[in-house]
Amino acid sequence: MKKRWLSIVSLLLAASLLAGCSGQQNPAAQTTAAASAQTEAQTETQTETQESTAPVSEETDVVVIGAGGAGLTAAYFAREGGKEVILLEKQIMTGGNTAQAGFFAANSTHMQEEFGVTYTEEDQYNFVMETPGVDPDFARRFVENSGLTAEWVVDTLGIKVTSVTGREIYSVDENGSKLPNQMVSKLTEANENLGVDIRLQSPATALIVEDGRVVGVTVDGPDGTYNIMADAVIIASGGFAANKDMIAEYAPDWADAPTSNTSATTGDGILMAEAIGAATSNMTEFTFNPTLYDNNGVAMSVSGVRYEGGILVTYEGERFTDEMANYSDVAYAEVKKADGKAWAIMDANALACNPNYAVSADTIEELAEKIDIDPAVLAQTIADYQAGYDSGEDAFGRTDMRSRLDEAPYYAVPVIPGVHHTRGGLSIDLDGRVLDTDGAPIPGLYAAGEVTDNKLLGNDPVAVGVTFGRLTAQTVLSDLSEE
Ligand SMILES: Cc1cc2nc3c(=O)[nH]c(=O)nc-3n(C[C@H](O)[C@H](O)[C@H](O)COP(=O)(O)OP(=O)(O)OC[C@H]3O[C@@H](n4cnc5c(N)ncnc54)[C@H](O)[C@@H]3O)c2cc1C
Numbered sequence: 140m141k142k143r144w145l146s147i148v149s150l151l152l153a154a155s156l157l158a159g160c161s162g163q164q165n166p167a168a169q170t171t172a173a174a175s176a177q178t179e180a181q182t183e184t185q186t187e188t189q190e191s192t193a194p195v196s197e198e199t200d201v202v203v204i205g206a207g208g209a210g211l212t213a214a215y216f217a218r219e220g221g222k223e224v225i226l227l228e229k230q231i232m233t234g235g236n237t238a239q240a241g242f243f244a245a246n247s248t249h250m251q252e253e254f255g256v257t258y259t260e261e262d263q264y265n266f267v268m269e270t271p272g273v274d275p276d277f278a279r280r281f282v283e284n285s286g287l288t289a290e291w292v293v294d295t296l297g298i299k300v301t302s303v304t305g306r307e308i309y310s311v312d313e314n315g316s317k318l319p320n321q322m323v324s325k326l327t328e329a330n331e332n333l334g335v336d337i338r339l340q341s342p343a344t345a346l347i348v349e350d351g352r353v354v355g356v357t358v359d360g361p362d363g364t365y366n367i368m369a370d371a372v373i374i375a376s377g378g379f380a381a382n383k384d385m386i387a388e389y390a391p392d393w394a395d396a397p398t399s400n401t402s403a404t405t406g407d408g409i410l411m412a413e414a415i416g417a418a419t420s421n422m423t424e425f426t427f428n429p430t431l432y433d434n435n436g437v438a439m440s441v442s443g444v445r446y447e448g449g450i451l452v453t454y455e456g457e458r459f460t461d462e463m464a465n466y467s468d469v470a471y472a473e474v475k476k477a478d479g480k481a482w483a484i485m486d487a488n489a490l491a492c493n494p495n496y497a498v499s500a501d502t503i504e505e506l507a508e509k510i511d512i513d514p515a516v517l518a519q520t521i522a523d524y525q526a527g528y529d530s531g532e533d534a535f536g537r538t539d540m541r542s543r544l545d546e547a548p549y550y551a552v553p554v555i556p557g558v559h560h561t562r563g564g565l566s567i568d569l570d571g572r573v574l575d576t577d578g579a580p581i582p583g584l585y586a587a588g589e590v591t592d593n594k595l596l597g598n599d600p601v602a603v604g605v606t607f608g609r610l611t612a613q614t615v616l617s618d619l620s621e622e
Contacts, residue, residue, distance in 0.1 A: 194357070195365040199223045199336070201615060202356050202369040204343040204408055207235025208319060208601055209588025210375030211326040212608030213615075217373070218333045220616040225367055226335050227358060229342035229403045233327045235377050236400050236589070237601055239440070240319040242307040244599035245289035246282060254303035260286070263306050267598045272424075274594035280569050280610070281595060281603055288606040292318075296325040306599070319601050346372060346411050346584070353415070353583035370622075371583055371615045374573070375608060378561035378589035379406025386558060389422045397438035397557040399428050408590040412565050417584070418576045419592065421563030426597040427470035428559035430483060432496050438557055443491030444483035445469070448542030450524055451554070452484055453477040456507060456516035458524065461535040470556040482510055484521070485550045489542040497550040506549045562597045564590050571611030572618075587611040 203214040206228035214226040245251075246263040263282040267273055289308060293300060298321050302309045310318040330337060340361050347355040347366060355368035379385040380400040387394040398404070409419060430445060431438040445451060445462040451473070452458055459481075460472035473481050484506070485491065500506035503521050504514035521544055527533035528543045565573050565586045572580035588604035595603055 194363070196355075196368060197365070198368045199225045200369060200619070201225075201371045201373065202227065202343075202367050203373045203375055204356065205229070205235065205374070205376035205588070205590070206233035206323075206327070206337060207375065207377055207588060207604065208237035208323060208326075209377075209590075209604035209608035210235075210373070211323060211330060212605045213373045213375055213585075213587055213612045214335045214337075215326060215330050215333065216609050216612030217371075217615055218330065218335045220612065222616070222619070224335045225369075226330065226337045227341045227343050227356070228337065228339050229376070229407070230401070231339055233337065233339070234320070234323040236404060237604065238320045238323050239399070239401075240601045241317050241442075242309050242601070243289055243292065243318050243322070243605070244306045244602040245285040245308060246306060247286040248289050248293075248308070250289065250293055250300045250308055251303050254300070256303045256305065258306050266306065267595060270596045270598060272421075273596050273598065276569055277594040281593075281599075281606055284606045284610060285599075285602050288609055289602065291609075292322055292605065296322060296329065298322065298325070322605075342407065343376070343411065344407075346415050348415050351582065353581060369583075370619055371585060373571075373611060373615065374408035374412060374565065374584070374586040374590050375588045375604075376406075376408035376590050377401075377404045378564065379409060380404050380558040380561050382406045385409075389561075389563075390425055390558070393425070393427065393558055396427075397431055397433065397555065399431055399438055399440035399557060399559050404589075406561075406590075408586065409564055412573055412581075412584065412586070415581070415584075416575045417573050417581060418566040418578070419564060420566045421592040421594070421596065422561075424562035424596055425467070425558060426560035426562065427467045427556055429466065429469035429473045429481070429556045430554040431557040432492070432552060432554060434496070438555075439496075440559070441483070441492040441496065441552060441554065442466075444485060444489075444552055444554065447485075447491030448489030448540065448544070449483045449485035449491065449550075450520075450544065451477070451481045452512075452517065452520055453481060454512065456512040456520055458520055458535060461533070461537040463537050463539050466559060473554075473556045480553065480555050482512070483552045483554050484517070484544070485552075486542055486544045487546040487548055489544065490550050492552055494550070497552045499548045499550050501547045501549070503549055506551055510551045510553075560597050560600060561589060562595075563592045565592065567591045567593065570614040571607060572614065585611050585615055 200222035201217045201224045203210045203226045214224050218224045246260050260282050267278045343356045344359050345357040380398040382405040432441045459476040498509050507514040507517035528540050571585045573584040587607040
């Protein structure tokens, strides 16, 4: 870590003076202010203001911003490669959205072999490439590395796989914790054991730039604002689904929609990097989730209500889509054909959410009455579904039906659509270097996970984040060794 103190401290000071605050809420504003104030600050205020208000500064080799799947993995591999690493996390615990996820996607692993599943690199490549607009080079990079990464997760962290469906690898432990959640807690421990300095409640608020190179970050820690100077900064702060202003800008039709994401998913890394000249791409690409449950104002994703055999009906009691279609297609159908709200109807075989969320009854007619639907309409809808189940010809083309919906008790859960995944983000090269608006890498700045536009357009984001987190750490190690 090289010494670069005075100009950087003054630059940050000017920023905090202009922003008029020490606990910054708007990283972009701070960095922009820093840029415009740089000249005056360096010539006029440097000496006197440093004495009274200079934030505490320290040095490390690598700073990672965000302790979800991508950040924990990047920190782990950077540390394993011999670097001193500080991992900043905004929330009171690690995990991010990764901790909410269900599966890890990969190909050609021993886990798949053990479950008798054949799923090759070409299978995964072809699957990913089915999404229009996916970049073939990024797709190849991902599928070449997803298997190795999944085996590292399972073998090194010690996760017991409990089922495999094609590319999807699952684990549910005795506490009900799923694979990605187990992964983040074990990775957190592994990072601590390796000596990564994990700092909770410590959001990064700005990137520090000197002579065109990112040389550190400003942190709003529990005890105040300070700078960390570093040879490399890896942004892994997740997407922007919980940033209402950004959703209004990039998906105006969904501006008032809820999100399944944590409240920390506010696009901080995108805003910080954009403020110093980073490019973004695919910002208007999203995955929308059709089955959010409003739990006293907190939106919870209850995808199992369709995946485990339930159907979706309008508030008039009629089906409107193939419930097993992809997230966004079902969400769009819900908006267009169901007035933006639906009931998930399940029987005892298909119940796949917290029963406390559900209205239940012993008959379909009784259930209909309880949720204010005409009993004859809902009974006819179920009868039609059962006819499709028996003949294998569903009226909406659904092929995976799972339950005939004929075993009492019956359940109904109100669901609404919302923002689930932001597919665009910081433009990166194949190795995780953040690009500027001319397409050139910004020295010292890297990114992985949902904060990036990884050109895979929402495919398998947990595996993509962890895979590119590992690859990006390797890029950092290699770039730093060449300097
Ligand atoms: C309910 C749900 C279910 C899902 N299920 C699946 C699934 O089964 N399979 C799948 O592949 N994908 C799934 N996804 C998507 C997937 O979980 C995410 O896209 C992926 O985990 C993102 O990983 P990440 O590390 O980039 O971001 P995150 O895991 O969100 O981590 C980002 C971290 O950065 C922190 N942070 C934010 N700003 C700052 C800052 N300024 N300073 C410091 N820290 C900051 C956040 O607090 C967070 O801890 C699901 C998503 C949700 C919401």
